Amino acid sequence: MSVLIYAENAGGKFKKSTFEAVSYAKAIADQNNISLIAISIGDVANDELAALGKYGAEKVLNVANDKLKNFVNQAYASVIAEAAKANGANIVVLSNSFSGRGLAPRLGVKLEAGVADGAVALPEQNGNKFTVKKTAFSGKAFAIVELTSANKVIALTPNSYKIVESGVVAKVEDFTVEAKASDFTEMIKDIVRSTEKVSLPDAEIVVSAGRGLKGPENWGMIEELADLLGAATACSKPVSDAGWRPHSEHVGQTGIAVSPNLYIAIGISGAIQHLAGVSSSKVIVVINKDAEAPFFKVADYGIVGDAFEVLPKLIAAVKEYKASA
Amino acid sequence: MKILVCISNVPDTTTKITFTDNNTQFNTNGVQFILNPYDEIALARAIELTDGGKGSVTVINVGEVNTEATIRKALAIGATDAVRINAKPHDAWYVAYQIAQYVKANPFDLILTGRESIDYNGSKVAGMLGELLDIPSVSIIKKLDTEANQATVEREIEGGKEVLTIPFPFVAGTAEGVAEPKIPNMRGIMSARTKPLTVVEPAEVKTFSEIISYETPAPRGQVNLVSADEPAKLVELLHTQARVI
Numbered sequence: 331m332s333v334l335i336y337a338e339n340a341g342g343k344f345k346k347s348t349f350e351a352v353s354y355a356k357a358i359a360d361q362n363n364i365s366l367i368a369i370s371i372g373d374v375a376n377d378e379l380a381a382l383g384k385y386g387a388e389k390v391l392n393v394a395n396d397k398l399k400n401f402v403n404q405a406y407a408s409v410i411a412e413a414a415k416a417n418g419a420n421i422v423v424l425s426n427s428f429s430g431r432g433l434a435p436r437l438g439v440k441l442e443a444g445v446a447d448g449a450v451a452l453p454e455q456n457g458n459k460f461t462v463k464k465t466a467f468s469g470k471a472f473a474i475v476e477l478t479s480a481n482k483v484i485a486l487t488p489n490s491y492k493i494v495e496s497g498v499v500a501k502v503e504d505f506t507v508e509a510k511a512s513d514f515t516e517m518i519k520d521i522v523r524s525t526e527k528v529s530l531p532d533a534e535i536v537v538s539a540g541r542g543l544k545g546p547e548n549w550g551m552i553e554e555l556a557d558l559l560g561a562a563t564a565c566s567k568p569v570s571d572a573g574w575r576p577h578s579e580h581v582g583q584t585g586i587a588v589s590p591n592l593y594i595a596i597g598i599s600g601a602i603q604h605l606a607g608v609s610s611s612k613v614i615v616v617i618n619k620d621a622e623a624p625f626f627k628v629a630d631y632g633i634v635g636d637a638f639e640v641l642p643k644l645i646a647a648v649k650e651y652k653a654s655a
Numbered sequence: 656m657k658i659l660v661c662i663s664n665v666p667d668t669t670t671k672i673t674f675t676d677n678n679t680q681f682n683t684n685g686v687q688f689i690l691n692p693y694d695e696i697a698l699a700r701a702i703e704l705t706d707g708g709k710g711s712v713t714v715i716n717v718g719e720v721n722t723e724a725t726i727r728k729a730l731a732i733g734a735t736d737a738v739r740i741n742a743k744p745h746d747a748w749y750v751a752y753q754i755a756q757y758v759k760a761n762p763f764d765l766i767l768t769g770r771e772s773i774d775y776n777g778s779k780v781a782g783m784l785g786e787l788l789d790i791p792s793v794s795i796i797k798k799l800d801t802e803a804n805q806a807t808v809e810r811e812i813e814g815g816k817e818v819l820t821i822p823f824p825f826v827a828g829t830a831e832g833v834a835e836p837k838i839p840n841m842r843g844i845m846s847a848r849t850k851p852l853t854v855v856e857p858a859e860v861k862t863f864s865e866i867i868s869y870e871t872p873a874p875r876g877q878v879n880l881v882s883a884d885e886p887a888k889l890v891e892l893l894h895t896q897a898r899v900i
């Protein structure tokens with residue numbers, strides 16, 4: 331038996347969420363006294379592959395097939411399932427990224443495995459009982475799910491498990507699979523990446539603003555603060571509905587759910603639907619001119635004040651802090 | 656074109672989530688149930704794509720009789736007909752399996768789901784359906800345009816998007832951007848009462864997962880307020896106390 335972790339790359343580099351998932355998978359392998367095998371698909375350099383050892387992978391299966399350079403949901407799921415079978419992996423771990431959410435359910439069906447999506451903690455194992463805590467009700471609660479099948483698929487929520495270095499030396503091996511033609515009916519026409527920006531679901535810090543900012547022309551301050559902090563930008567639903575910001579920035583119950591280390595909410599009232607998607611952030615800072623705004627009830631730090639006055643001062647203070655650090 | 660839209664019946668977004676029976680049951684007392692907001696988007700796009708006699712939109716729900724109000728709402732918005740698979744939706748696998756059984760007997764060109772249900776948030780039904788039917792699936796799409804034999808979709812990826820063309824049939828989970836939700840009008844509401852709603856009994860299926868219990872997030876402590884004139888103080892606290900910058 332072994333644990334298989336799908337190590338997702340973006341443009342040939344592993345992402346932070348991948349290292350989190352490898353660390354998490356390593357801890358599961360240790361719980362069960364079994365080995366951890368990683369699988370990487372696409373164009374990833376050898377030293378990058380070997381670096382997965384640092385987080386606990388003993389073996390790295392490298393699938394470098396020209397047809398598999400870019401993500402094709404069906405084909406990637408087939409390859410990972412084949413690798414799981416070939417290596418006797420009964421637990422498959424991946425990151426609950428956009429691609430991970432495409433793969434996990436297909437893997438669940440292929441491996442006849444229970445799927446714990448959006449896991450936020452290590453499984454608890456008690457005899458035959460294997461339970462995983464996952465987010466539910468859009469962040470308003472957690473569900474403890476028991477996976478009763480022999481095989482198990484777990485998709486880990488980004489930013490919910492700390493990277494742990496265990497310093498194993500990984501053996502990198504090529505893994506070849508016959509690719510089924512029927513797995514390749516979807517064709518990629520274009521990939522558009524805004525590379526200079528921090529991606530929202532993975533971000534450790536998120537600077538988010540709402541209707542209190544009055545209009546799209548005032549987002550310069552938000553972007554400046556985000557840039558200084560290495561943060562991603564986000565917004566409330568009415569802001570993206572009005573077209574001030576793109577839909578991909580909308581967080582909340584009906585938008586993206588985020589769990590960064592730091593969430594800074596500026597000019598957002600804190601409606602229940604907004605809080606649902608952000609309340610698992612580790613630290614929440616609220617800036618709002620209304621001391622009665624509901625957001626303050628779930629905030630760790632707050633400033634009651636006008637964003638147009640507070641933000642320039644805050645930006646200056648961050649600059650000063652960075653200059654002194 | 657024949658489109659199937661999978662719809663789920665979920666607690667209204669304003670619901671305060673609580674549990675009963677020692678945190679093992681979701682407390683539905685006083686909870687209003689609605690059509691899952693992402694499924695509304697899927698339904699709206701399906702109606703747009705088949706508008707003017709270019710096809711039909713069937714909605715399907717795995718649920719007990721109490722979901723019929725939500726199904727009628729989907730019919731009022733403009734679905735052609737509806738199917739209810741008469742069972743408690745045990746988990747995403749159970750739901751996908753039941754829908755796949757139906758689709759094997761009644762093929763569709765395009766199957767839409769929401770990107771996730773706002774109660775169990777699995778983003779799983781679309782992928783599981785794709786696998787069960789051995790057709791492509793895209794878990795989260797932001798745009799959907801169709802041609803005769805294929806569709807062009809935009810898939811969300813971290814920090815960008817991917818544009819894909821996919822031949823029919825396939826499954827896609829819709830997110831914001833695909834369409835604006837539609838509000839039923841009076842004629843829709845009237846006609847919904849007489850549109851066909853077929854009830855199908857579920858197939859036997861093994862289960863692989865079980866929800867044991869629920870937890871609610873730990874409450875946060877009192878907010879630490881910093882004066883509006885001293886944002887530097889906030890920066891210091893974030894650095895030295897919270898240690899997040």
Ligand SMILES: Cc1cc2nc3c(=O)[nH]c(=O)nc-3n(C[C@H](O)[C@H](O)[C@H](O)COP(=O)(O)OP(=O)(O)OC[C@H]3O[C@@H](n4cnc5c(N)ncnc54)[C@H](O)[C@@H]3O)c2cc1C
Nearest residue numbers: 540541542566567582583584597598599603604619620637
């Ligand atoms: C089905 C459904 C789903 C929804 N899903 C979501 C979701 O996923 N995400 C989401 O965000 N919302 C969602 N909503 C909307 C939600 O109910 C709220 O309407 C929304 O979050 C409010 O956005 P806001 O806080 O930006 O605006 P408002 O509620 O208008 O709040 C603006 C805030 O800015 C403050 N303010 C004003 N001027 C200033 C200033 N100069 N300086 C500082 N502060 C200022 C005000 O005091 C106020 O608190 C949903 C609603 C429904 C019905």
Ligand SMILES: Nc1ncnc2c1ncn2[C@@H]1O[C@H](COP(=O)(O)O)[C@@H](O)[C@H]1O
Nearest residue numbers: 661663717768769771772777778779780
């Ligand atoms: N009981 C159900 N009946 C029909 N469709 C469902 C049901 N539950 C979920 N779905 C569909 O699957 C999507 C994703 O759900 P989930 O995998 O639970 O996040 C939803 O947006 C619906 O389109």
